[in-house]
Amino acid sequence: METRLAECLGFCFGVRRAVDTVYEQIKTGKTIYTYGAIVNNEEVVRELSGLGVKVIESKEELEKLDRGSVIIRAHGVPEEIYRILEEKGLECIDATCPFVKRIHKIVQQAGSDGNHVVIIGNAGHPEVEGIVGWCSGGVTVLEEPEDAEKFVPPHGEKLCVVSQTTYNYNKFHYIVEIFEKKGYNSTVVNTICNATEERQRSARALAAEADVMIVIGGRHSSNTRKLYDICREECAETYFIQTLDDLHLELPKAVRLVGITAGASTPNKLIEEVQNYVRINF
């Protein structure tokens, strides 16, 4: 029996960079905080907490802090958070993903040039909240094509359209087409990151060949859930696990290929553990 990992899986570039930053900072012996959980994975957050890293859950909590170093996670934060850190004299260690940072710069510039910014994405997602917080002028978040149908630019303003990095590419284009049909004067910047798509594409390719698929990721991670759904479409024997403890496999002898993929917040260590377990036990 063969065990094979999906070509792209686990931490994306931005998340890996942010997590590495936390481990590097721990070595300095400073009091380390992360603004929000550094990744959407309970295991990682628990391990970091064991190493003394504290999580700041809100702006209000940050305002009560008197000292320490605060790490900004890959999703980024609104500009206001940097101001608070500066005013309070707290050290800011910025691990915002450079691809997200680019969006901040685009919307900031667009606002000062008199554009109305449209962000295609989920308004409640921290990355989108962060982008909104860099808009110096008007801003609207649209989540679905139906929202785009109803949307009318305020006072006929020019639009600058960007997307949440993990937004669906086809849906984004569909929304842009709606704007074109309506004849809106818009500058469109496709800011979707291909890390998500690459993961989904390679998960599907592997699941199509595999007899059994194991998807590893946090219970609340939406990208892991999406990977699970994709794998299920291709392979009926797909299992969603958070840690090795959740894996209760009984493989029939006929199984030739076990595929493994993992959400964007799943650390390598966990992927390796699962892979070794399957190799040794079956």
Ligand code: F3S
């Ligand atoms: Fe950055 Fe793309 Fe990951 S924007 S945080 S590398 S999904």
